[in-house]
Amino acid sequence: MASPVKSKPKRPYTVAVEGNIGSGKTTFLNYFNKHENVSIFTEPVELWRNCNGYNLLGLMYENPHEWSFTFQSYVQLTMLQQHCQRTHHPIKLMERSVYSASVIDEHFNWLTSYSDTSIDVIIYLRTMPELAYERIKQRNRSEEKCVPFEYLKEIHDFPRRLAIL
Template sequence: MSAMFIENVLFKRCLVRSLCTFGRKASRLVNREKITERAFLNKVSQNSHNIISTGINITLAVLFTGIMSALPKKNGHHQKFTICVEGNIASGKTSFLEYFKDTHDVEVIEEPVNKWRNVQGGNILAKMYEDPTRWSLTLQTYVQLTMLQNHVKSQEKPIKLMERSIYSAKYCFVENLHNSGKMPDLEFAVLSEWFDWILDFHKCPLDLIVYLQTTPEIVYDRIKKRQRKEEQTIPIEYLQTLHNLHEDWLIHQRKFPVPCKVLTLDANYELDYMHKVFEENRKKIMCDSG
């Protein structure tokens, strides 16, 4: 056995051991999330000469590039956040999205209402309000589909800001239809099983829910003023029930799991004042811990 062959074997063994050591250390650092890219690079540079040769350093430099590209980062770098704004009908969700839509690194995803208004020319949202017993399952099945599409949509920017979520669709609106007797038990069971399957296979994670908390009386007045065709027949009792379901879910957290932390904002005020509230809470809303 030649000396060169033995040297190559020893070099490869040393390389493998060093790569394994490097990988374990990198994994621990990543899991703790207590080191920046610059600090990580400095740490490797300071210690690598004690354990590996120049040839292995070159290999590790290539490996490092791949590892760093996969590192989760905070505050607008590699790590991405999904933030959802929730609230009753006319609680100010659209105004919230409008306020933040031009923020750097934020992409806004509106509730897909226009899809519900035009399914091959049919407005199933309007039909549901007109005859909920007949159309509630049809609408809510499509709502679950379109909300899932919003959740899994490719995220181009670090922060995805969504209007409502698949969770509120189920925990507030579907529950309300079932509790009021407008969705039969069998249809509710089918929709619930479909919802559970979605969460098992797609997860739909959220990092923050911003809950725009309003009174039913305030949102009822806003609905009358904005005069959306489908909403004109909504009674205040319906808004009260939705309010109670939102409160049970996000404030009291009694019945349904909350997928992330919740930031509650009093949204009973006029738009100018709400802009001040949004700005005062910007860092919290943008998941900026710094």
């Protein structure tokens, strides 16, 4: 007797919320927490703060030249884990995605070829760097105290520079 064909579970409608540090991504996502048909996946900051006892987020801000690749690699892994995490809700909202860390191009190309990281919509919250900087100060994460305003401005201006190229 032939075994029944198992159907592939339907993927939820997936939305990635992108934006600069302090742009309001978490606040935006928290608005949808009251809806029963939505799964919310915020950035796994606590994992980044404790990767086998290492605070990769803090190390990256303290010495980006030394720690950026290690940090981005771990961010990419944790984002992929969230992409692959199943949910029974029809809508999945994610704070950032594997698409926001695509600077590791070959790694990114491989994982998007061999994993279902499909997203239906990307929402980019464009926030003035001055407001983002104030929010970061109010949030008061110890790792972010050394983030200079100029860094936020560069990130803010980056999409505009890409459009010019």
